[in-house]
Amino acid sequence: MTRNRDHLLAEAVRLREGGRREEARQRLLALCEQFPTDPEVAYQTAWVHDALGLEAEAVPHYVRAVEGGAGSGLSPDDRRGALLGLGSTYRVLGRYPEAVVTLGDAVAEFPDDAALKTFLAMALYNTGRAHDAMEILLTVLASTSQDPDIVSYRPAIEHYAKDLDATE
Template identity: 45%
Template sequence: MRQIQVWLDEGEVEKARLEALDQLQHEEKSAVLNYLCAFSHDAQGMEREAIPFYEKAIEQGIQGDRRTQAYIQLGSSLRCTGKYQEAREVLEKGAREFPGNPAIQVFHAMALYNLEQSPEAVKQLLAVLGSHADSPWIKKYRKAICFYAGHLDQTW
């Protein structure tokens, strides 16, 4: 598994993908191998192929940052393939497990947008920007952004 990660880090994604697929034949219940296989597919624009591997990695108990990334990347892959409701559900599950993770929130907002829930999506994005962005400009307007996130339909 270490070599697969090295290849991914070096940009040798196809080598990593082929090795992960090969190793999965012997260790199909490895959460880490399923994650690495998913990631290597995803990195090559093979989102549809990546989806079942992300699902297995989560089901098999992938841990740490990879678990968070699996939720984000699975949700993103589902959204990219037009499975908007499934993406929303995955990202909401990820958000329950990792509350406050801004990346999950941003991808969730994208799924909401695709589900034609733009006001909620914009509200969520503004909340993320207002709470998590490190830009000096965002810091300067953080209080206003957070306030407007809860009052998008209100006029004065």
């Protein structure tokens, strides 16, 4: 049964990656019926819905994929991707408080992930927390940029990230 599931799941992922998203969606929905508690199937199903612009339909699949925490059955990379997908999808749907909670929890779980921090900053901005959003973005910029101009101003950027209203 697992071997068949693995084969069918891999085939659906190949379809999605090959641009045959609707066909992949149909196959993944069928897999969801067969394996309703499988986090990998749920994650891939959410992903294909997102890729098709069906964000509202993606949410319950993302939720199912990440429930159970770090021991949900997803690899760390897939869990990180599912949390980012769920948080981003909440934001796109205007569900900003849920996006902030999801992405904030994800950043706590994966503190070195700059993409999660960036999406959290966008969600914070959407909730009126522009100062917090700028602090995160400036910190990410200072710590990840290889641009020589940014690198030369890294200490100043890091300083202002902590206190954007500082004048010195």
